[in-house]
Amino acid sequence: MIGSMARIRLVTLTAAVASIGNTAALAWEDSTAKPVTYTKDVVPILQNRCQACHRSGQIGPFALTNFEDTKNWAETIKESVTERRMPPWFADRSINKFKNDRSLTDAEIDTISRWVDAGCPKGDDRDLPPPRSFSPGWFIGEPDVIFSMPQEYDVPATGVLDYKYFAIPTSFDEDKWVSGVELKAGNPAVVHHILMSVRPPGWNPNERPRDGNRVSDEQALGFFAALAPGYIPPQYPSGFGKKIPKGSTIVFQMHYTPNGTAQKDKSQVGLVFAKEPVHTEIRTRGIFNNSFNIPPGADNHEVKSGFRFPQDSVVVSLMPHMHLRGKDFHYVVEYPDGRTERILSVPRWDFNWQGHYELAESLHMPKGTVLRCTAHFDNSESNKANPDSKKRVTWGDQTFDEMMIGYIHYYVPAPPAAEAAGE
Secondary structure: OHHHHHHHHHHHHHHHHHHHHHHHHHHHHHHHHOOOOHHHHHHHHHHHHOOOOOOOOOOOOOOOOOHHHHHHOHHHHHHHHHOOOOOOOOOOOOOOOEOOOOOOOHHHHHHHHHHHHOOOOOOOHHHOOOOOOOEOOEOOOOOOEEEEOOOOEEEOOOOOOOOEEEEEEOOOOOOEEEEEEEEEOOOOOOEEEEEEEEEOOOOOOOOOOOOOOOOOHHHHHOOOEEEOOOOOOOEOOOOEEEEEOOOOEEEEEEEEOOOOOOEEEOOEEEEEEOOOOOOEEOEEEEEEOOOOOEOOOOOOEEEEEEEEOOOOEEEEEEEEEOOOOEEEEEEEEEOOOOOEEEEEEEOOOOOOOOOOEEEEEEEEEOOOOEEEEEEEEOOOOOOOOOOOOOOOEOEOOOOOOEOOEEEEEEEOOOOOHHHHOOO
């Protein structure tokens, strides 16, 4: 009798478990079977992840701001997001978290895939969220002031050009704090990159930074702003910013790449002034190695660099830089107490998408902390972007040369009130 009752309970329990399992499965099927529409489900993803680049006047090759354009590119979009090629985000997602992470979640990828597989249904226009507002042509919003090169530069049809430098007086009669700065190529067809520096009053405009096989001032000490392939300019939160002293001169370092037809360029920079008082100055530094020597055919050549912080500092973002043979890039912190921490890993470097990585939580670097950068280069034939696998590669300005720089954006915290008062 006891055995029979046990068997009855076991059968009942098994049935109950099966029922729960079936209910859960049905709930999952219901959630995944829920119709996906453009207006209700896809547009929010496009607004948050894609439209900053995929809109008129920006770097995306097509716009994703209306239904017809999105539908026309639906298959390409699905392939790009499922392979995680778009949105461009190359940091290892298992190492650290970043404020500007553009990668899609698994749920977002699933939503887009199911929408495409369903034939791209539009849905009800009443479900559309308000359109996202953008300033035409600017990531940072409408600038408060725009400075342009003093004159157009004639870029020849052919040849390899040394970097060109252009000085632009600001005529500011007081110090200015900026919360956003964006460089814009006048002629993107021939402008490869721009580095902007700020020179104090009294700087000789006929004097230019050291370059050639040495590290320029901008590279060693950092830059004020940059334009590089795929780069989206940062914007600083309230209370933080970069300083332009009164009477300073803006200097553009221009890298032009002739494309077979004579061209003209007149690039510019837009500045957004901080609307609230700035208590913390953001600085930029390059952690570089300019003495590497990559042998012909080497497919995993390692190059290292490092920087020891001379005072307490706080790192807010990171930006690796290499050229066409770059393979991967990593940042590791060595704290004075012996701890080590990997803070960024870019396992698949892409020269066409040079971004910065804004840390979700800023990292305090006590005095004496060492930040080490490690990069690998592929100079073999298997690297399809390699200009010449038979060439021994060293540091150089041109794209067919190489660089190894781990940029950091950081600040020096204010000392405690007692220390500042000299107590």
